[in-house]
Structures are given as C-alpha cells and as structure tokens.
Amino acid sequence: MRTREHDLYDVMADSKIAPDQIATDAIAERLADVRDRIAQACDRAGRSPDEITLVSVTKTFPLDAIEHARSLGLHDFGENKVQEMVAKAEEEPGELNGGTLRWHMIGHLQRNKAKDVVAHADLFHALDSPRLAKELNKRARKADRVMPCLVQVNVSGEDSKYGIHPDETHDYLDSLAQYPHLHILGLMTLAEPTEDPEDVRPQFRQMRRLAETYDATDNPRVEMRYLSMGMSGDFEVAVEEGATHLRLGTALFGPRSY
Ligand SMILES: *Cc1c(COP(=O)(O)O)cnc(C)c1O
Numbered sequence: 001m002r003t004r005e006h007d008l009y010d011v012m013a014d015s016k017i018a019p020d021q022i023a024t025d026a027i028a029e030r031l032a033d034v035r036d037r038i039a040q041a042c043d044r045a046g047r048s049p050d051e052i053t054l055v056s057v058t059k060t061f062p063l064d065a066i067e068h069a070r071s072l073g074l075h076d077f078g079e080n081k082v083q084e085m086v087a088k089a090e091e092e093p094g095e096l097n098g099g100t101l102r103w104h105m106i107g108h109l110q111r112n113k114a115k116d117v118v119a120h121a122d123l124f125h126a127l128d129s130p131r132l133a134k135e136l137n138k139r140a141r142k143a144d145r146v147m148p149c150l151v152q153v154n155v156s157g158e159d160s161k162y163g164i165h166p167d168e169t170h171d172y173l174d175s176l177a178q179y180p181h182l183h184i185l186g187l188m189t190l191a192e193p194t195e196d197p198e199d200v201r202p203q204f205r206q207m208r209r210l211a212e213t214y215d216a217t218d219n220p221r222v223e224m225r226y227l228s229m230g231m232s233g234d235f236e237v238a239v240e241e242g243a244t245h246l247r248l249g250t251a252l253f254g255p256r257s258y
Contacts, residue, residue: 027068030252034235038246041239052239055104055228057249059084060256063091069252070101078125078247080107082116089120096122096145106188106228106247108162111135118143125188125228125245128152128162133176140181148183150228151176153210155203156192163189169210177219186226186244187211197234204229204241211242 042049055078056069079085085105093099102122111132117124118139127149140147154163164172189207191200216222230238232251
C-alpha cells in the first residue's frame, strides 16, 4: 500500500530535493530576504552592512538548524537559556573553545550559572546587575579569562524586562571599572513588542545616545563598540538607529513552537 509519505518522497525525487534540504531552503530564502532588508536599511542610514553582525537565535531549534545556518554562511548563534546554550556548545563549540562559530548568551543569567557562560559564551549580552558583575568577574578570574559583555538596558521601562534603568546606566558602567576580568563592549536592549516598529525608534535612539555620551576615558573596562538591538519585528529600525548586532530568531528559522 502506498502511503502519503511515499507520495511525498516521489515528489521530492522528481524535484531532486532531498528531504533534509527542505528546511534549509526555507532558511536560505528567509536569510536572503533578511540580508536584503538589512542592506536597504543600511542604504537609508548611510551605513555599510559590514558593520552589522547577524546573531541567529536558535533557541528551541535543534543542532540541525545550526548546521543548516552555518552552511549558509552564518557564524554567530544566540541562545537565551544557559542550559540550552551549554548543550549546543558542547556539540558545536564556539571560538573560545577552538570552534569556528561564536556563541552569544542573550538572555537573563542567574548568578549560579555564571560559570557556564564563562565556559562557553563568546559574548554575553545581558549583564544587568551589580551582583551578577561581581560573580562573573570572579568566575572569569578562576577560568583565567576576560569575559566580553554587553550591559542590558531597560529602555522600554516595562517591569517585566531585565536591565539597568537608562538613568543609571552610566553609573553602572563606572562601577564596573573595578573588574579586570570583564570587558564591556557596549549595550544591549529588548524593545517593547509593537505592531509598528516605528513606535520603538525612540527607544533605539535613546540606546545610541547612552552609548555615545558615555565617557570611558577613566574606565579601562569599557569600550563602547557594540549596540545589540533589533529582533525579527524591528530590526530595520534598529539598523537605522545604529545597531551593530541584530538578534534574529523567527525571521530566519520561522515560528517557534512555544
Ligand atoms: C528570542 C530572542 C530574540 C529573537 O526573537 P525573534 O523575535 O524570534 O527574532 C532576540 N533576543 C532575545 C533576548 C531573545 O530571547
């Protein structure tokens, strides 16, 4: 008896598409579209796409998705839960551990997991409290490492979001001068989810202003190079406002199951 699965494989055989290629093609198409939209946003802002790092957010997607994305030339991968990042990084290590991709830990981190980030992450995007900074510095010292970090800022003002209050961000950056095992490379934010990405432009603009107005001359730990902002729903506006790292999940891999 022929099943629907047989029919499906016949169709694939006819069109010379291997079963495992189908998802790749969808990712390839989405990636082409994303790159196009980034290029157009760069044009509007007088920027070069070379200034932008695309962080592929692979949370909930299996290693296969990462392999597909790598075959398409993607190099930077982000996870928001430390356990999931560790599990994937053990299979596919980041540059820190001799691999050829980079792992970005983009979600809130509990202090008792700081050592996992130190062990596996190439860049940590969510430094958001004095106590976490102290713990990360301690863990990084034990691992004989300087941990590259971004400070998360809560520009949307939502209670549900982590991050330093914008008015306290410069003081917080100053306070990090005491930690020789942290290297602060910029700021990160999650804008408020909205229908119209224009609504969050002021939040991205405020991030840029916070980065530009910080005087790091007396703070050897801080170098304001990166702005990690922009997700699937708002990345073009983020590019126009100066983002250097876009964190894209859905726009590349399609909807997540949770
Ligand atoms: C999931 C996640 C993203 C990506 O979200 P999409 O809307 O799927 O692009 C970006 N940043 C953080 C911190 C996330 O947790």
